[in-house]
Amino acid sequence: MDWAGNSEGYGAMIGRREDLSGRVFGNLTVLPNYRHLQRPARAVWLTVCTCGARTWKAADNLKRGYIKSCGNEHRWRADGD
Secondary structure (H helix, E strand, O other): OOOOOOOOOOEEEEEEEOOOOOOOEEOEEEEEEEEEEEOOEEEEEEEEOOOOOOEEEEEEHHHHHHOOOOOHHHHHHHOOO
């Protein structure tokens, strides 16, 4: 049984939305914290990056592969580190 009480485990549906908690997208792991934004209407999930940063990411962008990190990697490259 997962954190939401679903016996199906990861990938279960929350209402009509897919439960992404525990899934990994690139360097991001989705935590079991979910929000639904009214404007724009979209689901966002709290994620933790391999660098340790926590950021809110839109579910559709994660599933489509548009977002794979918190963005710190790009900042480090720009700084020359």
